[in-house]
Amino acid sequence: MGLAWRLFGNPALRLIDSERAHSLSMRALKSIGESRTGRSVLNSLYKTPEVPIEVFGKLFHHPLGLAAGFDKGAEALLAWSAMGFSWCEYGGVTRFPQEGNPKPRMFRANKHRALVNKMGFNNPGASEMRKRLALRKTVDRWPKSPVAANIGRSKKVPNDHAGDDYAATIDLLWDHADMFVLNISSPNTPGLRDLQGHEYLESILHSCNRIRSKKKQQKPYLLKLSPDALDDEIRSTISFAQKLGIDGIVATNTTIKRPIPLSTQSRKAFSTGGGLSGRPLQSRALEVIHTAFDETDGKIPIVGVGGIDSKDSAWEAIISGASLIQLYSALIFNGPTIVSSIVKGLKRRVTESGFSSISEAVGYKHI
Ligand SMILES: Cc1cc2nc3c(=O)[nH]c(=O)nc-3n(C[C@H](O)[C@H](O)[C@H](O)COP(=O)(O)O)c2cc1C
Secondary structure: OHHHHHHHHOHHHHHOOHHHHHHHHHHHHHHHHHOHHHHHHHHHHHOOOOOOEEEOOEEEOOOEEEOOOOOOOOOOHHHHHHOOOOEEEEEEEOOOOEOOOOOOOEEEEHHHOEEEEOOOOOEOOHHHHHHHHHHHHHOOOOOOOOEEEEEOOOOOOOHHHHHHHHHHHHHHHHHHOOEEEEEOOOOOOOOHHHHHOHHHHHHHHHHHHHHHHOOOOOOOEEEEEOOOOOHHHHHHHHHHHHHOOOOEEEEOOOEOOOOOOOOHHHHHHHOOOOEEEEHHHHHHHHHHHHHHHHHHOOOOOEEEEOOOOOHHHHHHHHHHOOOEEEEOHHHHHHOOHHHHHHHHHHHHHHHHOOOOOHHHOOOHHHO
């Protein structure tokens, strides 16, 4: 408990600026993750049971991973598996380095268990990331569990050249991820969501496929969707992307919609432009998972993300069609114990429901 308190639960962290609290947690996680003792302490505190599932030809110890945006610079890769996650996604990374939007750009709405962020892909750029990740590998600090890279479009590159921008980043990071998430759904880069339209999507996937065809090993490409598109648009984007060789869907990114505020703090957070995550996103994310599974007949894996903060919301995402799930906001509001609590809950649900493995539960709601 002491460590959880230090990392996320310290009440002082709740009083200071959200991004600063996040940076302090990240700094602690980075140093704990880099030390063998630190990792074994995390491990003994947050050990998760096995609820194995094979996705994209890889064995995941259980479905729950860390969502994009928390570890933008892939600085704490070893901490995530020690904390019980079975996989993690670093980034968003863009081809060119970016500072992101001016601060403050991350706001909490505690009563809603929601965050609003307008980070704007602050990251060191793909070349610098490649250097850092290569170094991490040479000193044997690469996790054994699967790692995804979240790829965004550089702000200075217009949509007409987005294909080359995404492809160049994938090319640079190819050796440093097991799968690539094409993020065309962040609300914080002007025009990014327009990339869900067929013309742009075609050019992006063609450029990315060209890179992949030159590599010896095939790695999956996933498309991360916005919860704000209409269901018909979501179906159309998915079926088009499937024809162009996409391997999986991530549903969903943050929303630009807002609930009615319940406090001064949430009024302030909700009046800020940017993407809302956490509990208020849960029901829409579930709908999108359901729609995606329906549209694809369950033929390509779906990663469910958005408001997952309990064993029940995690289970709902899985029976709606998600083979893998992720969370971000729940780590802020619940602390790291949320990881093992969800995975233990999933294990119990699998047994109680009479399934022989969790893969039998995926999309069960559709039967
Ligand atoms: C501060 C912050 C930064 C984020 N950055 C990214 C990002 O770079 N790329 C991305 O695809 N999603 C990003 N996300 C979205 C999350 O990956 C996730 O889709 C969203 O938060 C919903 O999950 P949650 O309700 O569990 O937080 C970010 C979310 C937050 C709160």
